[in-house]
Amino acid sequence: xxxxxxxxxxxxxxxxxxxxxxxxxxxxxxxxxxxxxxxxxxxxxxxxxxxxxxxxxxxxxxxxxxxxxxxxxxxxxxxxxxxxxxxxxxxxxxxxxxxxxxxxxxxxxxxxxxxxxxxxxxxxxxxxxxxxxxxxxxxxxxxxxxxxxxxxxxxxxxxxxxxxxxxxxxxxxxxxxxxxxxxxxxxxxxxxxxxxxxxxxxxxxxxxxxxxxxxxxxxxxxxxxxxxxxxxxxxxxxxxxxxxxxxxxxxxxxxxxxxxxxxxxxxxxxxxxxxxxxxxxxxxxxxxxxxxxxxxxxxxxxxxxxxxxxxxxxxxxxxxxxxxxxxxxxxxxxxxxxxxxxxxxxxxxxxxxxxxxxxxxxxxxxxxxxxxxxxxxxxxxxxxxxxxxxxxxxxxxxxxxxxxxxxxxxxxxxxxxxxxxxxxxxxxxxxxxxxxxxxxxxxxxxxxxxxxxxxxxxxxxxxxxxxxxxxxxxxxxxxxxxxxxxxxxxxxxxxxxxxxxxxxxxxxxxxxxxxxxxxxxxxxxxxxxxxxxxxxxxxxxxxxxxxxxxxxxxxxxxxxxxxxxxxxxxxxxxxxxxxxxxxxxxxxxxxxxxxxxxxxxxxxxxxxxxxxxxxxxxxxxxxxxxxxxxxxxxxxxxxxxxxxxxxxxxxxxxxxxxxxxxxxxxxxxxxxxxxxxxxxxxxxxxxxxxxxxxxxxxxxxxxxxxxxxxxxxxxxxxxxxxxxxxxxxxxxxxxxxxxxxxxxxxxxxxxxxxxxxxxxxxxxxxxxxxxx
Numbered sequence: 001x002x003x004x005x006x007x008x009x010x011x012x013x014x015x016x017x018x019x020x021x022x023x024x025x026x027x028x029x030x031x032x033x034x035x036x037x038x039x040x041x042x043x044x045x046x047x048x049x050x051x052x053x054x055x056x057x058x059x060x061x062x063x064x065x066x067x068x069x070x071x072x073x074x075x076x077x078x079x080x081x082x083x084x085x086x087x088x089x090x091x092x093x094x095x096x097x098x099x100x101x102x103x104x105x106x107x108x109x110x111x112x113x114x115x116x117x118x119x120x121x122x123x124x125x126x127x128x129x130x131x132x133x134x135x136x137x138x139x140x141x142x143x144x145x146x147x148x149x150x151x152x153x154x155x156x157x158x159x160x161x162x163x164x165x166x167x168x169x170x171x172x173x174x175x176x177x178x179x180x181x182x183x184x185x186x187x188x189x190x191x192x193x194x195x196x197x198x199x200x201x202x203x204x205x206x207x208x209x210x211x212x213x214x215x216x217x218x219x220x221x222x223x224x225x226x227x228x229x230x231x232x233x234x235x236x237x238x239x240x241x242x243x244x245x246x247x248x249x250x251x252x253x254x255x256x257x258x259x260x261x262x263x264x265x266x267x268x269x270x271x272x273x274x275x276x277x278x279x280x281x282x283x284x285x286x287x288x289x290x291x292x293x294x295x296x297x298x299x300x301x302x303x304x305x306x307x308x309x310x311x312x313x314x315x316x317x318x319x320x321x322x323x324x325x326x327x328x329x330x331x332x333x334x335x336x337x338x339x340x341x342x343x344x345x346x347x348x349x350x351x352x353x354x355x356x357x358x359x360x361x362x363x364x365x366x367x368x369x370x371x372x373x374x375x376x377x378x379x380x381x382x383x384x385x386x387x388x389x390x391x392x393x394x395x396x397x398x399x400x401x402x403x404x405x406x407x408x409x410x411x412x413x414x415x416x417x418x419x420x421x422x423x424x425x426x427x428x429x430x431x432x433x434x435x436x437x438x439x440x441x442x443x444x445x446x447x448x449x450x451x452x453x454x455x456x457x458x459x460x461x462x463x464x465x466x467x468x469x470x471x472x473x474x475x476x477x478x479x480x481x482x483x484x485x486x487x488x489x490x491x492x493x494x495x496x497x498x499x500x501x502x503x504x505x506x507x508x509x510x511x512x513x514x515x516x517x518x519x520x521x522x523x524x525x526x527x528x529x530x531x532x533x534x535x536x537x538x539x540x541x542x543x544x545x546x547x548x549x550x551x552x553x554x555x556x557x558x559x560x561x562x563x564x565x566x567x568x569x570x571x572x573x574x575x576x577x578x579x580x581x582x583x584x585x586x587x588x589x590x591x592x593x594x595x596x597x598x599x600x601x602x603x604x605x606x607x608x609x610x611x612x613x614x615x616x617x618x619x620x621x622x623x624x625x626x627x628x629x630x631x632x633x634x635x636x637x638x639x640x641x642x643x644x645x646x647x648x649x650x651x652x653x654x655x656x657x658x659x660x661x662x663x664x665x666x667x668x669x670x671x672x673x674x675x676x677x678x679x680x681x682x683x684x685x686x687x688x689x690x691x692x693x694x695x696x697x698x699x700x701x702x703x704x705x706x707x708x709x710x711x712x713x714x715x716x717x718x719x720x721x722x723x724x725x726x727x728x729x730x731x732x733x734x735x736x737x738x739x740x741x742x743x744x745x746x747x748x749x750x751x752x753x754x755x756x757x758x759x760x761x762x763x764x765x766x767x768x769x770x771x772x
Contacts, residue, residue, distance in 0.1 A: 100188040102126055102163040107149050110161065114140055127164040153187060153202045160187050160202065167195055212242065231325075234260060235267075235554070237298055239291045239322045254376070255289045258461055259399075263292050264557035265457065266397055268545040269466050270296060270370055271552070273395050274303040275544070281305045282370035285359040285382065290319035290352075292372065294326050297352050299552060304370075307353045309362050316356045328352050360385040367391055373398040378405070378417045383443035390469050395454070397466040398440070406432035406463055422528055426493055426637045429458035429670040430536075436465050437532035438483045450475025455545075455564070456536040458670055485529040491516040494681045495634055497533045513680045535631045537568035563669045567676060570631060570664040572655050635668045635676040636684055643685075646692035651675070657691050658684075 104110045113125040121134040126148055135143075152159040162185050186195045187202040191209045196202040229240040232255065241255045274280055282304050284293040293308035308319055323330045331353040355362055363371065363385040371386050371394070373379045379398040386396050400406060405413035408424040408431070415421060420435040422428075433456040444451050448471070455466040470479075485498040487508060494514040499505075509517040509525060516524045546561040548554075566573050642648050649657065651673065658665040663679040677684065 099158075099190060100163070100167075100193070102148070102161045102188050103158050103190050104161065105158055107145060110144055110149065111141065114144070126161060128166065131164055151199060153199060153206065155190055155206050158190055160190055162187060162199075232257070234291060235264070235295050235299075235552075237291060237294045238325050239289045239294065240318060240325060241289055242318075255291065256461075261459070261556050261560065262399055262462055262464055263295065264549070264554045265455070265464060265545070265560070266292065266372055266399075266466075267295055267299070267552070268548045268554065268557060268561070269395060269397060269455065269541075270304065271300060271548040272541060272544045273370055274300050276393075277369075278303045279305055280369035281307070281367070282372070283307045283309065283362070283366075283368045284372055284374075285309050285363065285386075286374050286376075287319050287354075288315055290315075290322050290354075292374075293319075293352060294322060294328065297328060297350070298326060305353075307355060307362075307366075307368075309355045309357065309359060311356065311358050313356065316354060319354050323352050323354070330354055363389060369394045371396050374401075377402045380417050380439050380443075383440060384446065387444045387447045387449055387469065390449075392469065392471040394469050395466060396440070396469060397464065398436070400436055400463045400465075401461065403432070403461065403463070406435060406458075420529060420531065423488070423526060425488060425495075426640050427495075427634050427670065427674075429463075430634060430668075431528070431531065432463050433458045433465065433536060433670075434531040434533075435529075436463055437467070437536075438530050440465060440467055441479050441483055441532060444469065445476040445480045448473045448476050450477075450479040452538065453532070453534060453536055454538045454541045457560070457564070479534075482532060482534040483530045484533045485527050486531050486533075487511055487525050488528050489514055489516050489525050491520055491524050492681060493640070497531075497633065498527075513682065533633065535568075537564060539565065539568040542568055560669060563667060566666050567668050568631075570666045570676060570678075572659060572666065573652070632664060632676050632678040635671060635674040636681065637671055637674050638688070639673050641681070641685055641688060643689055643692060645695050646689070647695055648688065649691045654688065654691065657687050661687055 101113060110125075114122045119137070121136060122140055123129055123134040124132045124140060124143060126144075132143060148161040148163075149159065152161040154160075164185050167186065167188070184197060186197050187199070188195060189202070189205060189209075191206070191214055194205065196205050229242065232239055232241050234257075239255065270280075270282060279302060282293075282296060284290070284296075284307070287293060287308040287310040290308045290310075293306045296304050297306040310316055310319065320330050327350070329351040331351050332355075359373070359375070359382050363382070367389040369391050371390055373382050373386060373396070375382065377400075379400055383398075386398075390396055402413070402417070404410045405417060406422075407428050408414070408422045411422060414435065418435050418439045420438065422431050422435060425431060437451075437453055437456060441451055444467075450470040450472065451467040452470060453465070453467050455464070457464040481500065484500065486495055487498055488495045489512055492514050494512055494516075496511050496513065498508070499511060505511075512525060542561060542565045546558065546565060549557045549561055562573075638648060638651060638654065648654070651667070655665050655667070655675065658675070658677055658679060661679070661683070663677050663683070665675060665677040665679070668674040668676045675684075679687070
């Protein structure tokens with residue numbers, strides 16, 4: 001009873017005190033009401049809240065006012081860290097964030113969190129209790145060292161240890177009970193406080209921060225300062241690039257100096273198209289830094305109307321800055337121009353349109369004469385949009401950098417992207433180019449358009465394809481018929497395109513020139529494709545590209561274009577050098593005469609005259625059909641088919657030998673030791689064997705090296721041999737004098753062969769070679 005009376009007395013005293021405080025606050029509000037004081041309402045509201053809470057607590061346990069005030073102070077102290085947490089989560093704040101407890105400099109600092117000095121059971125500071133129960137210091141030390149410290153990621157003296165706490169949200173389990181779901185292990189980034197699951201991803205994440213110049217322990221979303229940009233000059237065009245311009249990433253502006261040759265080839269193709277009709281609208285669908293579109297506008301001037309597009313906001317900002325750096329005006333969209341600084345002479349030729357949208361959207365909205373696609377990887381996702389609105393006789397060029405799939409390293413990816421089955425062969429680069437053209441052909445045929453391949457280049461880093469668009473279902477059907485399957489022999493690597501037709505052959509191996517199927521057990525051939533079976537080059541277009549490269553001083557593109565011209569004509573390099581570059585006047589492509597330096601008004605025809613265009617188109621079809629049937633589809637590697645123990649002839653001499661044998665022959669850019677010829681593989685090996693010389697004379701004592709089929713397998717080599725070597729030419733690299741050895745009618749016993757051969761070898765070659 002005494003305790004109850006004391007509690008009632010304390011309650012009455014508290015009510016009296018609250019009443020006096022409320023009266024004082026009401027008086028202060030009345031005094032400050034005419035002065036519009038804002039601070040007076042806060043205590044009233046606060047006190048009102050306290051009164052309401054106290055009124056609700058009448059039915060609960062009784063507390064003294066002193067304990068209530070202490071509880072309010074503790075609540076206020078708990079709310080202050082929450083406010084600071086909200087500031088930390090604000091990405092635009094410059095306030096440096098507090099490091100997570102998993103980020104420490106030394107293992108001792110991590111052990112201090114667990115307080116291992118006391119002999120008590122301690123939990124792990126980085127693991128939940130259900131994952132790692134509390135244990136003694138020696139066991140906890142091994143746990144921290146092996147599970148957290150050894151798998152950490154180091155950055156600037158700090159270690160980002162793996163964390164098992166509930167920092168990263170996870171999906172609930174199948175039952176739907178999120179309390180039973182386990183928290184996954186993750187890392188905390190010291191720079192942006194992101195949570196990364198895998199250690200390799202964390203290392204890549206830190207490297208991306210370093211490449212962007214973000215090494216401080218805070219993350220700012222604004223772009224990097226101008227001082228962190230680097231200015232790169234290429235073909236008289238200056239561009240600003242980020243420090244990570246050499247590391248390809250989907251979120252950053254990528255500039256690859258190794259693609260300079262690719263940019264020069266595309267520029268030459270655009271310059272040739274600009275000479276046919278003016279002005280032309282061209283699109284760089286993936287601008288990145290905008291260097292390609294800037295080169296177009298800076299060199300071709302009023303002949304082109306350049307549009308540079310990119311879906312990344314940072315890239316668009318960089319493109320605008322690069323335009324002003326090269327004294328070009330920027331046009332943001334079709335209707336309104338940029339109201340910023342006007343740089344340049346104010347002509348339309350110095351204006352570049354910059355758009356920020358998806359590449360598929362911009363190609364659906366507008367029509368272009370020239371479209372270039374250079375995405376990050378494959379370009380098959382953008383082909384339908386590119387051929388939808390491209391104008392007649394326009395050009396579509398695409399650069400594919402997914403060489404791992406195209407070069408048969410990831411065959412399942414090639415099947416998924418291109419619908420093509422390919423294997424690793426000696427001509428894998430040409431297979432890649434034909435697979436890309438087949439995908440382009442199918443995309444154009446879906447839009448009732450055909451194509452004419454002007455250029456196909458496959459080098460180490462990319463595959464470039466340039467095609468001209470021909471409208472009409474008839475041309476689409478003709479192009480679609482050129483997509484066929486390829487029969488490839490896995491024993492001798494002979495290859496042939498499958499015959500056109502829908503009837504199933506009883507024995508498809510009969511189409512191969514080789515007889516491996518008859519002499520080898522099991523299946524010897526594989527079906528590749530579908531692939532493009534037509535020509536890969538247009539000679540007239542390549543010659544005019546070479547003229548443009550000479551005119552604009554593109555030194556890196558000129559040697560490759562000369563090789564491509566020889567490859568398109570299937571002639572030896574010396575034949576090409578004797579021809580004049582100005583002899584290609586009256587070149588005819590797609591039914592249109594093209595203006596060349598030799599002829600201007602006579603050979604240029606306006607596209608609007610339909611009757612004359614039809615006549616010229618039919619003549620061009622016949623001419624292209626004749627050239628496509630004569631052009632060899634593939635090449636052979638001379639080293640791959642060399643004979644063991646024989647010295648091959650020099651490549652240029654071997655080209656002359658094949659040409660003298662009546663075959664068309666040329667070198668190829670796909671392979672520096674490749675030979676493009678219409679000769680079958682058996683004839684190719686026969687000529688190679690005929691003009692090959694033995695590695696050394698002593699090797700003939702063991703028996704001559706011969707081709708299979710020329711000498712029966714069971715034929716015995718005679719015991720006595722007559723050796724005649726007249727004017728033996730040593731290798732050109734040694735540049736030694738020729739030696740003539742004559743041993744006439746020397747009948748040697750079988751035991752004395754090696755002695756005589758060694759004597760002959762010693763006379764012909766230096767002493768150190770004989771010792772070997």
